[in-house]
Every structure is written in structure tokens, then in C-alpha cells.
């Protein structure tokens with residue numbers, strides 16, 4: 001059987017069910033805490049019986065760019081999705097970047113499905129499902145909309161009966177566990193040879209690694225990974241991004257509202273700041289991440305803005321359009337005049353008025369987006385063959401995971 005070629009890689013067709021889990025927001029610190037507590041026996045066992053490593057996520061360390069990277073095996077410069085939300089440089093309109101029309105690469109899922117491999121993708125959120133399901137037919141649905149699946153659109157119906165419970169609340173740990181349980185049922189019923197299971201980071205946004213909610217969630221994840229391995233699957237696990245505390249010692253969010261700061265200094269209307277973390281599902285972090293795009297207006301010089309931003313405490317890096325596209329592997333034509341990242345403890349916002357912090361009551365702000373959240377787990381249920389043991393000695397990316405799961409897992 002011919003391998004599948006995509007973006008400079010050749011993927012073997014699966015010879016046993018092959019599952020990639022994108023554990024949304026699974027910073028390595030969650031696994032460290034779970035292993036230390038003795039709760040992650042399967043994942044801990046990968047150190048001896050499989051592969052336990054770390055990889056760098058794509059920048060910005062947000063959900064959509066990284067999910068698309070994982071299913072295309074390529075950075076945003078290739079697939080075109082550089083945020084959840086963007087400003088269209090040509091029209092000036094602010095748009096969601098979740099339209100499949102913005103995708104510049106086919107996905108591995110689409111190519112596998114077209115080649116006759118039974119393919120399934122299950123996501124927590126429906127927005128992502130629509131993007132990942134583009135261009136192929138097979139089983140593709142979200143736990144968010146699990147009560148409305150049709151054979152015509154999702155390749156499956158009766159998902160709630162299949163999983164054995166009603167669709168979970170949008171803001172719950174079960175939104176992710178439902179994805180995993182659906183994946184287990186699909187394998188049990190022989191309905192998929194290649195699977196992509198993409199979770200939600202609801203738990204990680206609200207809870208530090210050593211909190212009971214985080215420990216029990218990752219324990220539940222570990223049990224489901226064990227179930228998949230028990231069914232004969234090769235399981236690869238990585239994350240779209242890590243997660244860091246972005247709060248001050250008093251518990252209030254540590255945020256620089258960059259558009260406000262710059263317009264105060266350079267004059268009203270001098271800049272527009274776009275937060276590409278924005279999506280309709282942000283109640284738990286107020287659309288605050290550590291990566292923003294700055295568009296200079298009214299003839300303001302980007303270099304002057306950059307100098308001012310570099311003087312602010314909590315800023316990690318300020319790059320102009322060309323440098324950002326090169327260093328972060330982003331599509332130049334969709335890039336802003338400046339790209340700004342906050343450090344591990346600092347979130348960046350646009351204007352105070354644009355961010356609703358009401359959903360943050362009760363917990364500290366935890367978020368992602370910058371270089372401090374780039375390091376993620378990279379796990380495989382099976383040992384690596386010799387060629388991939390070698391490959392694993394150089395820098396791994398989260399979007400190498402299908403390559404490793406399909407080509408690198410020893411028989």
C-alpha cells in the first residue's frame with residue numbers, strides 16, 4: 001500500500017487503530033503532578049514501555065493553529081491558520097479564523113479518508129470540528145453538539161446512546177472525557193482505523209496542576225488511554241499549548257491592556273490591538289492570552305511602537321512583521337505590523353472595555369499564547385523504532401505526532 005504524502009512527509013497507512021489525542025492545555029506540569037501523586041500509571045509507564053518526551057507547540061500557542069498543525073504536520077506558515085481570530089489586512093474586518101476557506105493545506109485526516117482508511121475525528125468544541133472535518137467524509141463530530149449528529153453531516157448518529165450518557169455541559173471536564181469515551185466506543189465497534197481526539201482546556205484554565213480537579217481529570221485521561229491501548233491501539237498524546245498562572249499575588253489578573261497603553265502614549269487611534277485567542281468560548285479566561293498583534297494606524301511608525309512596548313514590564317518579545325513570520329513560522333500575508341508576547345506570568349489584552357473578566361471570579365487567571373507555553377508533552381504508547389529513536393534526539397514539534405504514531409511506533 002502506498003504511503004500518504006503531505007507537506008514533505010510520508011505517512012504509512014495504519015496497520016492497527018492509531019489514535020492521536022490533543023490534550024488541550026496539558027502543560028507538562030499537569031503530568032508531573034499527576035505522576036508524583038501516583039495517579040497516572042499508564043502515562044508514567046510510557047517512560048519504560050513507550051516514549052515519554054517533550055515537544056514545542058507552534059506559535060501562537062493557541063488552540064486552533066496547533067490543532068491544524070497537528071493534522072497537517074506543518075506550522076502555520078504552511079497551513080495558514082495563525083490564530084482563532086484575526087484582522088483581515090485587505091478589508092480591515094475582524095474575522096474568526098475558523099472558516100475552512102482559510103486553510104491552505106489538506107489535512108492528513110482528509111487524505112487518509114480519501115485513500116479508503118476509516119477515519120474519525122472527535123472534538124470538544126464544534127467550531128474546531130467544522131475546520132478539521134473539511135474535505136473528507138467519515139465520522140467527525142463534537143461533544144458540544146453530540147445530540148444533533150446526522151449521518152449526512154457527521155457520518156454518525158445516536159452518539160449519546162453510543163457513549164451512554166447525554167452530551168456534557170459546555171463548561172465541564174466531561175466535555176473532554178466524552179470525546180475520549182466516544183473514541184473508545186468507535187474503536188470497540190471497529191469504526192475507525194485512524195482517530196483524532198481533541199479535548200478542551202476548561203480544567204487547565206481553572207485549576208493549577210496540584211488541585212484536586214486537575215488531578216482527577218488527568219487520572220481520568222490516563223484511564224482512557226489505558227482502555228485504548230487495551231483495545232490494541234497505538235496512542236500518541238500531545239497538547240496544543242501549555243498553561244501558566246497569569247495572576248498577581250493578590251489573585252487579580254496580571255494584564256497589560258496594550259491598545260489602551262499605546263493609544264494613551266501615541267494618541268487616540270494610533271494602534272489597533274487584536275487578541276487572536278478570542279473565540280466565542282472564552283468565559284473562563286476573558287479572552288486574555290500572552291500573544292497579541294499590533295496594527296499601526298494613522299502613520300504611526302511600528303519601530304516607535306516597538307520601542308515603547310519593549311519598555312513595559314512583563315513583555316517577553318516584540319517582533320516586526322517579517323521577523324515574526326520567520327521566527328514563529330507564520331504566514332507573512334496574514335501577519336500584523338508587530339507581534340508581542342507576554343512572559344510566563346503576563347497576559348496581554350486590547351482595551352479594558354473589550355475584555356469581560358466576570359467569568360474569572362473564583363479562580364486566578366491561567367492562560368497561554370506565548371513562548372512560555374510552547375513546551376508540551378509528546379507521548380507514545382509503544383517504543384520507537386531505531387530511526388525514530390534517532391529523530392527524537394532533535395527538536396520535536398507537537399505536529400510530529402502523527403509521523404511518530406504511524407511511522408515510528410515499533411511493531
Ligand SMILES: [Zn+2]
Nearest residue numbers: 024025063240
Ligand atoms: Zn487550547
